[in-house]
Amino acid sequence: MPNSNLPAQRLTRHIALPLLLVLVLAADLLMFGQEPGLNRFLTCLLVAASLLLIAPSRNRTSAARVASVAILSLLPMIEAPTLSSWILASLGLVLLALAAGGLLPKDPTAIPATLARFVLKIPPRSFQGAGRLMQTRALPVTARGIGTELRFWILPLILGAVFVGLFAGANPLIERALEAIDLAAILNLIDLQRLSFWLMTAGLVWILLRPKLSRRFCRRSANQDIALVPPSVISEPVLFRALILFNLLFAIQTMLDMAYLWGGMELPEGMSHAEYAHRGAYPLVITALLAALFVLVAIPRGQGGAHTRLIRVLIYVWIAQNILLCLSAILRLDLYIAAYSLTGMRVAAGLWMLLVAVGLALILLRILFDKSNAWLFAMNAASLLVVLYGVAVTNIEGIIASYNVEHSRDLDGGGAWLDIEYLASLGPAALPALDTYLARASFRQLPDFRLLTMYNIRRDLAFEVKIRSEDWRSWTWRAHRLEKHLAGPAPLD
Numbered sequence: 001m002p003n004s005n006l007p008a009q010r011l012t013r014h015i016a017l018p019l020l021l022v023l024v025l026a027a028d029l030l031m032f033g034q035e036p037g038l039n040r041f042l043t044c045l046l047v048a049a050s051l052l053l054i055a056p057s058r059n060r061t062s063a064a065r066v067a068s069v070a071i072l073s074l075l076p077m078i079e080a081p082t083l084s085s086w087i088l089a090s091l092g093l094v095l096l097a098l099a100a101g102g103l104l105p106k107d108p109t110a111i112p113a114t115l116a117r118f119v120l121k122i123p124p125r126s127f128q129g130a131g132r133l134m135q136t137r138a139l140p141v142t143a144r145g146i147g148t149e150l151r152f153w154i155l156p157l158i159l160g161a162v163f164v165g166l167f168a169g170a171n172p173l174i175e176r177a178l179e180a181i182d183l184a185a186i187l188n189l190i191d192l193q194r195l196s197f198w199l200m201t202a203g204l205v206w207i208l209l210r211p212k213l214s215r216r217f218c219r220r221s222a223n224q225d226i227a228l229v230p231p232s233v234i235s236e237p238v239l240f241r242a243l244i245l246f247n248l249l250f251a252i253q254t255m256l257d258m259a260y261l262w263g264g265m266e267l268p269e270g271m272s273h274a275e276y277a278h279r280g281a282y283p284l285v286i287t288a289l290l291a292a293l294f295v296l297v298a299i300p301r302g303q304g305g306a307h308t309r310l311i312r313v314l315i316y317v318w319i320a321q322n323i324l325l326c327l328s329a330i331l332r333l334d335l336y337i338a339a340y341s342l343t344g345m346r347v348a349a350g351l352w353m354l355l356v357a358v359g360l361a362l363i364l365l366r367i368l369f370d371k372s373n374a375w376l377f378a379m380n381a382a383s384l385l386v387v388l389y390g391v392a393v394t395n396i397e398g399i400i401a402s403y404n405v406e407h408s409r410d411l412d413g414g415g416a417w418l419d420i421e422y423l424a425s426l427g428p429a430a431l432p433a434l435d436t437y438l439a440r441a442s443f444r445q446l447p448d449f450r451l452l453t454m455y456n457i458r459r460d461l462a463f464e465v466k467i468r469s470e471d472w473r474s475w476t477w478r479a480h481r482l483e484k485h486l487a488g489p490a491p492l493d
Helices: 006-031 038-054 057-074 083-100 108-120 122-132 141-170 172-180 183-188 192-209 215-223 236-262 273-298 309-340 344-368 373-392 396-406 420-425 427-441 448-466 477-487
Strands: none
Touching (some): 038 057, 141 172, 420 448, 427 477
């Protein structure tokens, strides 16, 4: 019986190349030479619609379900086209491309491994694609004639250029003729930057329109677990003694933190809470990660019955202590921020510590319910995506600026003196916080040079907003809110 999907497959192959040209043209009109803004969202939305259009009928239902997730991943780009929003949008489009190509595993726990494998294959596929364009079979039927002719001309043109160069060295007439050619004028007719943009866009979009991944790998990902760690080689006597020692050491550390950080006990003379907090925040997170690796090695899936109940209880207690260790590291970081103000790196560190704590809790659930490593990987990936989405829709720079201003010693906030240079480095997002500072600083006796510096920074940042492109393609919801803020009354001079 003939395959009823063949006509649809042929139609998909025929429209893939014209659709690619349309998308490259749309990307050029929307993005090239324009500031990042709404144009990024619209371009990604067009790619998503194209993936749904080109999806074979047998995959269209699955692709339609994934499309809602993909569109949700694109929404943060309306707020602001930040790095985190770009990552989310890229993941959403890759998911949709895999669903449209029938390569998305039905088992949700196998999706992260499939995504990782597809993303890692993008760079080699880009180089392989350039080589395959030299082969007639890689081109659609309608373009094979032109492709074959171009392919046949590459070697003759290269050798011809070599011969012309040799003739120019032997014949002064040919040399003068070549010197008369104004290569600079010819190159000026070619916009190399735009051409590079076209090629890069075409390459990325083509990979999404025609995704390739071993179906055998997709089936294996759905049926087999991920080997995150080797089988356990730790005997029960060794494991029992290790857990007793580790629990005692961690209990001592936890009690010290409870006494000095949570209980308010006085530290030794010459040591501040900020110093105590700063020295321990990052090593504690590394300790928790090492502990998590040890637990995964000690109790692989399916071998829970091989250990005594006491050992399992010790492991649960130890994981709980590691979670407390991460919470203690977060508290240490909070104390350090209260003393030395907030920065982007400290926000990232706090989020990282939170993710480690969540990961430890997931390891506990994985052991308790005998889940697979694929489940653990998928749940950690989901946690990371939730944090990434929150970062993408949050004005981190504005929050940092507001926190530092409100808690600065300049405004009697009890924190450190406001770092003016760092505040200026946050960009226009710091303008609302700057206005708060100037409005309240006028009632305090601050040095004139400090106030003058702040006014100059505000003027420069406001100028950055005003010279920003007013083209609708560069519009963002975050920039719109900032413009509305600047349209209000300015702080008093």
